[in-house]
Amino acid sequence: MQEILNIAAYRFVAIDDGEALREALRSRTHALALKGTILLAPEGINMFVAGAEAGVRTFLQALRADPRFAELEAKESWSATQPFRRMLVKLKREIIRMDHPAIQPSTGRAPSVDAPTLKRWLDQGHDDAGKPLVLLDTRNAFEVDHGSFEGAIDWRIRKFTEFPQALRTHRDQLAGKTVVSFCTGGIRCEKAAILMHEEGIADVLQLDGGILKYFEEVGGAHYRGECFVFDGRETLSPDLQPRANGISARAQEDPDLAIKR
Structure with missing residues (x-):
């Protein structure tokens, strides 16, 4: 129970x-x-x-x-x-440490997309304007290894402070597309989306509530694997069930x- x-x-x-x-x-x-x-x-x-x-x-x-x-x-x-x-x-x-002091989300949130809308876009292969979609995983590499959305971009960062440089190195991957940044619960992808707007990438959205909210509202559609959750449960499946009990070593x-x- x-x-x-x-x-x-x-x-x-x-x-x-x-x-x-x-x-x-x-x-x-x-x-x-x-x-x-x-x-x-x-x-x-x-x-x-x-x-x-x-x-x-x-x-x-x-x-x-x-x-x-x-x-x-x-x-x-x-x-x-x-x-x-x-x-x-x-x-x-x-x-959430980014080491980029210009990011001040309290002055205004990044535009977002909710889970049902993102699922619909993934079902149809584009956003409502017909623009190609790209999902950007803003989590650390070891988290991504437990599971992620199908076809998501993964820059293999080791910690979130590496994200700004990774963006500048790989930004051409995002050109001409609607970018949806995502993370576990929403906080990293919100900062990431604001930074991308600052860097001149126009069509950027964050997944509102992250993977956990997506699981809660639409389940595991277009997601493969589990979601690492940074506590004793270690990972959650798309039905929000823990893989492990007790406190994980990490x-x-x-x-x-x-x-x-």
Whole structure:
């Protein structure tokens, strides 16, 4: 029986009270017996939290009472066991590190495409304007090796900070096409899409909610393999079922992995 609710969520929004917010979130998650990782930075919040359903939903309700997080959307999945060993709330320079300070998603989101629309485009082989489509995987190479969309471009980056240079090296692959960037939960592909717009690539969209939202809404159509999720479950199948129980070796080595989405 799967009794642990897992949520992945992020929001780019200005945060200027990081210290106070960290202490408030530490106290709240402890009181609700939740585990996972929350990152706070001047650019926003990024988190993966798991626990009993009532506790997770109470936490989300309280968080959304803050006007900054009122529109925060969470991707949900279930597991039989708690995939985290502890609760971490950290202050960072970026909630997802790109080392490109000009990227400020809180000033405006990149245009997006939802999962049902992307599936329809993939079914028909082009977007609604008849333009050829290219999917760009913005995740690290080892993640891609677990699964990805059919025919997606993979620049074999080792970490997200390599993405800007990879874009400049390979941008000709994207010319004349509608580009859809994607990642696990949406945060990396959103930053990637904004950078591509800055670099002069006009027709770029992010997959809203990433692979996890795609799985949740349309299943595994046009996707091959599983999705690496950076916690003890290791990977999720398109029906959002975990391959493994307990804490994976990779997650034990680096608890921050949970929020590299």
